[in-house]
Amino acid sequence: MPEASLLKGFGTLTPLQKEFMGILASLPDRNQFYLAGGTALGEYYLGHRLSFDLDYFTGVESLVLPTSYQIESACQKNNLPVKVIRRFATFVQFQVERENESLKIDLALDSPYRFEPTVLSREGIYVNDYPDLRVDKLLAYFGRAEPRDAVDLYFIIQREPPDPLLELAVQKDPGFDNYWFALALNRCEKFPDELERWPVKMLQPFEPRVLKRTLLDWAIKLMDKTMKK
Numbered sequence: 001m002p003e004a005s006l007l008k009g010f011g012t013l014t015p016l017q018k019e020f021m022g023i024l025a026s027l028p029d030r031n032q033f034y035l036a037g038g039t040a041l042g043e044y045y046l047g048h049r050l051s052f053d054l055d056y057f058t059g060v061e062s063l064v065l066p067t068s069y070q071i072e073s074a075c076q077k078n079n080l081p082v083k084v085i086r087r088f089a090t091f092v093q094f095q096v097e098r099e100n101e102s103l104k105i106d107l108a109l110d111s112p113y114r115f116e117p118t119v120l121s122r123e124g125i126y127v128n129d130y131p132d133l134r135v136d137k138l139l140a141y142f143g144r145a146e147p148r149d150a151v152d153l154y155f156i157i158q159r160e161p162p163d164p165l166l167e168l169a170v171q172k173d174p175g176f177d178n179y180w181f182a183l184a185l186n187r188c189e190k191f192p193d194e195l196e197r198w199p200v201k202m203l204q205p206f207e208p209r210v211l212k213r214t215l216l217d218w219a220i221k222l223m224d225k226t227m228k229k
Contacts, residue, residue, distance in 0.1 A: 007121040010047035012203065013039075016101040017054060018123065023074045024056065025124030029067055033058045034118040034126040036110070041137060041152055042203075044121065045130050048155045049148075050201040054105045057128070059112035061090055068092035068107055113172055134160075135168045142169070142176060145187040148200050154211045155204070162218055179226045185219035188212050 013021075017039070024030055034040075037055035042048055058064065068087060075082035075096060085093040090109035095102060115135070118126040128136070134156045141149035157165070169176045192198060193208050 003122060007044055007119045007127055009043040009121065009123075010203075012043045012047065012050055013123075014052070014101060014103070016096065016098045016103045017052075019078075019080065019098065020054060020075075020096060020103060020105065021123045021125050023071065023078060023080070026074065027067065027070050029063050029070075030124070031126060032060050032063055033067065033107070034128050035121075036128040036133065036136065037106075037140075038148060038152060040127050041133055044119075044127050045133065046152075046155050046204075048202065048204040049151060050203065051148075052103065054103065056105065056107050057110035058108075059110055059114075061109050064090055064092060064107055064109055068094075071105075071107070111172065115168070132172075135165060135172055138165050138169050139173055139176065142173075142181050142184050145184045147191050147198050150188050150191065150211065150215065151198070151200050151202075151206065154206065154214060157214070157218075166222075178222050182219040182222035182226070185215045185222070188215045 021035075024033065033056045035044075035054065036057050037053065038049070038051035039054055042051050058067075065087070068084075071094065072082055072084065075094075081097050083095045085095055085104075087093075092107040094105040094107070096105065097103070114129075115131045116129040119129050121127050137149065137152045137156060141153045166176075166178060166181070169181075189212060191208065191212060193212075195202070195205065195208055198208065
């Protein structure tokens with residue numbers, strides 16, 4: 001495939017992230033895994049913040065454990081110190097270190113339901129496509145309502161109307177519910193008003209009060225719709 005047609009990033013990856021991506025790109029089943037989460041969103045689609053983890057997903061359950069052992073072996077061959085934090089049939093977590101940099105890597109089974117195919121990057125690894133990634137980020141906020149997820153969701157809904165994402169979320173997760181999502185949005189009220197207190201390293205600044213107001217207004221609208229049903 002011509003390089004010009006490959007997904008190009010914003011240049012936010014650290015040297016250790018690039019090194020590990022190169023290791024994963026050398027494995028036989030690399031095409032069955034794709035980068036997701038905050039690193040995929042920040043590096044390849046929004047360029048809004050740094051992310052220091054790597055989340056790799058696959059829709060093939062039988063590949064998680066074998067690939068985890070291949071990763072462990074490949075890291076050792078490349079003199080990259082690797083530690084297995086936890087290893088289960090559908091989820092494996094590593095930690096690798098190089099000089100003063102530490103990196104957490106998750107290898108996990110994901111739902112095979114997709115809106116679009118994954119996209120090959122210039123680093124030789126597949127990346128979650130934006131249509132799926134943006135809905136996954138909404139579901140991530142729904143599930144844990146952390147500040148970093150709020151930031152990602154906020155930047156996503158600056159690019160498009162928010163409500164259509166709700167219908168897509170139900171397609172991906174039948175357990176998604178507008179009422180409970182509105183409650184999750186309300187949790188942002190406790191987030192700091194000062195950007196320096198947020199546990200994120202931004203490349204594009206934002207005003208926390210505006211972010212919170214945006215999510216709280218969305219919650220109010222969803223609550224109103226729920227009460228009228």
